[in-house]
Amino acid sequence: MVSIARKNLLEDIPRFLVAQAGIMFAATLVTIQTGILNGFSRSTVLLIENSQADIWVSAAKMEHFEETEPLLMAQVEQATQVKGVKQAEPLILGLGKWQTKMGKLNSVRLVGFAIEGELFQPGNIVKGERTVLKKPYTVMADESRLTELMIKNIGDTAAVTSLPVTLGAIAQNSQSIVAPPFLFSSLENVNTYLNSGFTVELNCTMEEGGENLNCTKVYLKTPEKLATPPIKPLSLTDPITHILIKAEPGQDLTTLKQRLAAALPGTVANTTAEMAAKTSTYWKDRTGLGIILGLGAAVGIIVGMVVVSQILYASVSDHLKEFGTLKAMGASDLMIYGVVIEQSLWMAVMGYLPAMLICLGVSSWAATKGIIILITPGTGVGVFGIVVTMSIASGLLAIQKVTHVDPAIVFKA
Amino acid sequence: MLIQQLSSKPKSNITTAITAHGVGMVFKSDSQKFQALADINLSIPKGDIQLLMGPSGSGKTTLISILAGLMTPTAGNIQLLGEEITSMSRKQLTQFRRHNIGFVFQGFNLFPALTAAENVEVSLNIKGIGGRKGKNEAQMLLAAVGLEDKGKMLPKNLSGGQKQRVAIARALAGDPQLIMADEPTAALDSQSGQAIVEILHQLAKKRGATVLIVTHDPRIVNVADSILYLEDGRLQPPKFTPTG
Ligand SMILES: Nc1ncnc2c1ncn2[C@@H]1O[C@H](COP(=O)(O)OP(=O)(O)OP(=O)(O)O)[C@@H](O)[C@H]1O
Ligand SMILES: [Mg+2]
Numbered sequence: 001m002v003s004i005a006r007k008n009l010l011e012d013i014p015r016f017l018v019a020q021a022g023i024m025f026a027a028t029l030v031t032i033q034t035g036i037l038n039g040f041s042r043s044t045v046l047l048i049e050n051s052q053a054d055i056w057v058s059a060a061k062m063e064h065f066e067e068t069e070p071l072l073m074a075q076v077e078q079a080t081q082v083k084g085v086k087q088a089e090p091l092i093l094g095l096g097k098w099q100t101k102m103g104k105l106n107s108v109r110l111v112g113f114a115i116e117g118e119l120f121q122p123g124n125i126v127k128g129e130r131t132v133l134k135k136p137y138t139v140m141a142d143e144s145r146l147t148e149l150m151i152k153n154i155g156d157t158a159a160v161t162s163l164p165v166t167l168g169a170i171a172q173n174s175q176s177i178v179a180p181p182f183l184f185s186s187l188e189n190v191n192t193y194l195n196s197g198f199t200v201e202l203n204c205t206m207e208e209g210g211e212n213l214n215c216t217k218v219y220l221k222t223p224e225k226l227a228t229p230p231i232k233p234l235s236l237t238d239p240i241t242h243i244l245i246k247a248e249p250g251q252d253l254t255t256l257k258q259r260l261a262a263a264l265p266g267t268v269a270n271t272t273a274e275m276a277a278k279t280s281t282y283w284k285d286r287t288g289l290g291i292i293l294g295l296g297a298a299v300g301i302i303v304g305m306v307v308v309s310q311i312l313y314a315s316v317s318d319h320l321k322e323f324g325t326l327k328a329m330g331a332s333d334l335m336i337y338g339v340v341i342e343q344s345l346w347m348a349v350m351g352y353l354p355a356m357l358i359c360l361g362v363s364s365w366a367a368t369k370g371i372i373i374l375i376t377p378g379t380g381v382g383v384f385g386i387v388v389t390m391s392i393a394s395g396l397l398a399i400q401k402v403t404h405v406d407p408a409i410v411f412k413a
Numbered sequence: 414m415l416i417q418q419l420s421s422k423p424k425s426n427i428t429t430a431i432t433a434h435g436v437g438m439v440f441k442s443d444s445q446k447f448q449a450l451a452d453i454n455l456s457i458p459k460g461d462i463q464l465l466m467g468p469s470g471s472g473k474t475t476l477i478s479i480l481a482g483l484m485t486p487t488a489g490n491i492q493l494l495g496e497e498i499t500s501m502s503r504k505q506l507t508q509f510r511r512h513n514i515g516f517v518f519q520g521f522n523l524f525p526a527l528t529a530a531e532n533v534e535v536s537l538n539i540k541g542i543g544g545r546k547g548k549n550e551a552q553m554l555l556a557a558v559g560l561e562d563k564g565k566m567l568p569k570n571l572s573g574g575q576k577q578r579v580a581i582a583r584a585l586a587g588d589p590q591l592i593m594a595d596e597p598t599a600a601l602d603s604q605s606g607q608a609i610v611e612i613l614h615q616l617a618k619k620r621g622a623t624v625l626i627v628t629h630d631p632r633i634v635n636v637a638d639s640i641l642y643l644e645d646g647r648l649q650p651p652k653f654t655p656t657g
Contacts, residue, residue, distance in 0.1 A: 011526035330511025408483040
């Protein structure tokens, strides 16, 4: 079969390129917006999804991973006693103030976990080792947030909440985009940071000209002078944030959740999937980011449709006499529509492929900046579906025009 | 009378390719009515080359469109190859044209994006001849019109006469029994016009196809078996009958 569709498209290369640019733009926009949304919501649940836990026990009032009330260390022990629980490990989350050597302040999220445990995985450790976090005042941060923390490498130091801190390891894929930088360390280290009070100094100076008063709040003593009290083991009354549970093999998680809730009053038990869903939904809905990115994607689809239908319509209009000739020669409607649809499919494919290349490029470039643009095979397939649907819909619009072609036009000069 | 007798005969014995009986065409636009054709009766024997002549605006194009099943008359009926086409559905008509009619147009109507060979191939594709067979047949048809070495050229690089020869090759694709040509030489200089007429004549006679040619061109008269004159939408008694 001779492909009239393809030949007609390539007949006018500049117009074809404009069309392809339009579709490419639309597909890129949709993919990137979806990628950002997925990357964003993925990042909020990275720590949950990376964990080996089956169930998360948290305070009953828990909103999401980072927003909850404390449990007690004693409850970890209680959880271990529950029938069907193979292992229970505490996780401590808390806010702290990071102060660089230059005196710059930055909020940080302290994450304390059982270093010897197996249930919590703080991303991929790319420099240093997990065990180094057992050392007093040693933490791990995500590669993407080192700039924000104004540190570069292992061994760099700063202060957290008036206590010294040394970077002992660097992780990847551990950081939530919406959260302050995570500092991972042992339960004991984090507990120490969270329990240390900090002093606040207010230094004010008059600006030249005497107009403004410039004030700096200093929460800490200078790092060199920091006291380093010995790290104490956690007591049963120390607060923790979540309990990660590994079930015995073959346990029904629904009934195990019920047993845990019964054994630990005031708590709620979620499976890891439920915990992740709660957290990502919270961020998508509460922040409106889902709507904003969704709008962006919708704009992409609309722009793409307008461009494709415009080009297809123009192409069909230009070739109206040819379609009439085809009809006169006895071409079936199916064959004629086939030409238009094939044309729109070619446009879809030729716009989609470069768009994906661009998106993969943008995504890997963004990754170096610590921004996750998550382009999953699902997104790839979905966007292809959207582009094809959009092109065929535009093709159907153009077909309206062909349907009304009177084959008798062939004899009109 | 003769017409009715013929049309009632069984198909296999049909010797008439095109029959029209009482055909009329009225164009209606808003408030105006225009009688483009009135009371057309004709019968064209199989294998004939039939010319349709007449002044501009006399209704030639309208008549050939109707006879080719591209336009439905407002009165009368038409038999092509013994089949009543006036009562056919749009789909049936399309199918009938596909298998029985080849077209040649004044403006060639070639597909500019396709090569000469592909233009012929598309017509074969429509008739269900595809793949290698379609390509070979297209090449043979081009050879038949003397363009065996022009298959890869785009229409824009061919002369008017060559384009019309491609169009004839395309019209002959699938070996239709009827060939309808509206002013096939009008866009050509007299020399290429002459050549086109000769090719059309030769190939049609060889294949036994019936050819209806609308023309102003007096030179075509030589190849015609008979001539119909149209004036103001009515057929006129013959003024001139060519040899035979
Ligand atoms: N679709 C139409 N609507 C209204 N009037 C029409 C239509 N088609 C043709 N006519 C009229 O019918 C008459 C015959 O037109 P037609 O095109 O058949 O003439 P023609 O003999 O082919 O002329 P020419 O030699 O100039 O090609 C003309 O007056 C034309 O204006
Ligand atoms: Mg005409």
